[in-house]
Amino acid sequence: MLDVVQTPLKSLIARRRPGYTLEAPFYTSPQILQTDLDLIFGHHWIYVGVEPDVPEPGDVMVVDIGANSVLIVRDDDLGVKAFHNVCRHRGARLVHEPKTTVGNLVCGYHQWTYNLEGKLVHADHMGKDFDPGCHGLKPVHLRSLAGLLFICLSDDPPADFDEMAAVMTPYIAPHDIANCKVIHQSDLIELGNWKLTMENNRECYHCSANHPELTIPLFAYGFGFSPDSVDETELKQAQRYEQMVCDLGAQWEADGLPSREVDRLDDMVTGYRTQRLPIDRDGESQTIDTKVASKKLLGQFTNSKLGGLSFWTQPNSWHHFMSDHIVTFSVIPLDAERTLLRTKWLVHKDAVEGVDYDLENVIGVWVATNDQDGTLVGWAQAGARSQAYEPGPYSPYTEMLVDKFCNWYIGRLNALLPR
Template structure:
């Protein structure tokens, strides 16, 4: 039988109506926040970073998710490792948050020392009968998919991550994200629940009024419209664009660049969607003038006209273009605070001031992320208001939000709520 704690959350899940936003408590309550961390950040695959965050042996970085702290590192054999940031002696944190360079992992408390593989090699004053092999660092289930690192903190991770792996290894291969480099990173704390952050990212209903920089490179028709309300001229324009897009998809795929939409959403454990979209204007990149920000293209790319390959999951969104990529991950901090960490990637040999200018590379998504943060904050204030009641999603522009809310309820149910 479900506990009172679970039953109260269950009642909120019961109250969610198809086609409508979630009940307020699912965004605002602390017990729901705790359940969300457990279900979606411990028992599902989440994106936490990149292989190129740790490009050389000895490079390490710490990512905190709730009370869990993880170390992503590159070991002496040039392999990626993900281990818990917990000494096997008395639990001390080994490394502080953020990036660092190490030759071994040495606990600052009592100097227990681990190889970069996680093997315990030195534990002073523990006696001759002490078995070090039983005290190696705890490892984490992880996968590098095209250079993007996904982890699952559960001992029984969802197996359908294999579908994401199969789709995205092929799609990301030309960009060679494993051998890119991080040109810039921002951390933005949004004053809202993580689900509001994801919902805001899943639609562009709000884009025309709020994202002038981003809309320069986006094609409005890609994000849905009510054809019945369009003028004859606008309807003809939308239909012509659809024909153009279908032709472009065929041409891209004929050239060896998978482009058609692939999605695994409601009805599955691992949530993702990918599609290659046309970039408007000059068609090269998501920059202020839609031309490439970097003269040195990513990986094996030789063309600037391959649009924007986007990929999103339940805690991330990513855009891969010929010249650069933008990746964002979402980490809940509290019921009403969410970290959005965004990274801009360029070819590993690209030189700032020679191959690219940082302002051109970053300006569009810096502005967009700041704008989104304000919108999420306004949304959270609204769902906290006693006057809030779930509102209807637009069937034309917000269908993916309905899909996300449906998936959210399904996965909560699957974990006993």
């Protein structure tokens, strides 16, 4: 597939204008989408879920990325492993449900059976010279970053995951993902290219006009503003916000909770960014009333006012960690003009629904925001199809992270395309 688009794609890359949106084929071409699957989703660390997705031995989760299906399983030693979801006999899919629990992994076609370590333990009628040791499941590289699960389909995954993990583990570990549970998952199909979903996430230029729920807990100033286009009152509010970031950040750091901004979005292969930011009003959680949605706080937290830790990764995820709950997002292309946005909400594993938390309160802000964003992505996709579309300029004040996403994407294609 790569040779079909190699020359025109290289031309598109060469004439990419920094600070501007990508040309239309990046959003509409099935050939470029296949290249994205091969080179971006096939060679980088892809966020796929959390350790509580497979809490007990035998628990299995399936993730599909393009033509590849990957099963993630908790083994009997409580380790988490990933394998290609392909039987080594005649290639049938092993697990068909998104989540299940098994004793062994049994192929429904001819009953070849694998243990939770991926070893072939049963295969009838194969003859005395057959070596089952040569027919175990094919492993997929998997890493857990303080409970966030990333896979890499490449035989040679980027080595800088360790660099990201060394920085991010102290930020995420206090939220104790291992002792959380997933209380809700939303799979939303957005009618747009996956890059439009990611670009939309990387800015809040659109927030005040489109996200009435999200802008209750979140300060729009946290995502940039233009100082020459605000009045005196708005400027004072922005200055107050910056002071809160400074004061609360220092307080959280002093309490052993890393909070400072780290931005490596476009200067690493495994690009990422993080920062802990204040929450407005009561300052506790990303909820409609800005109070905690779960009375059972995460980890060892006793202070509910810990702001929101945001963590972004290239190419496909973002996450929000509060004192009481966690929201994670993964983006997976379905085709050139459809994208799966998968959102998971986690609370403490001992929190009881109806006693410690109300589900609708936990998920309300981001269910509404995701629906609104899906509409916006669809509008952008419709525009990219038009003959009138041409790359437009990003705001230097509020769309800096969008530009960094595109810089990273173009840079990685340029590095991985055949010369």
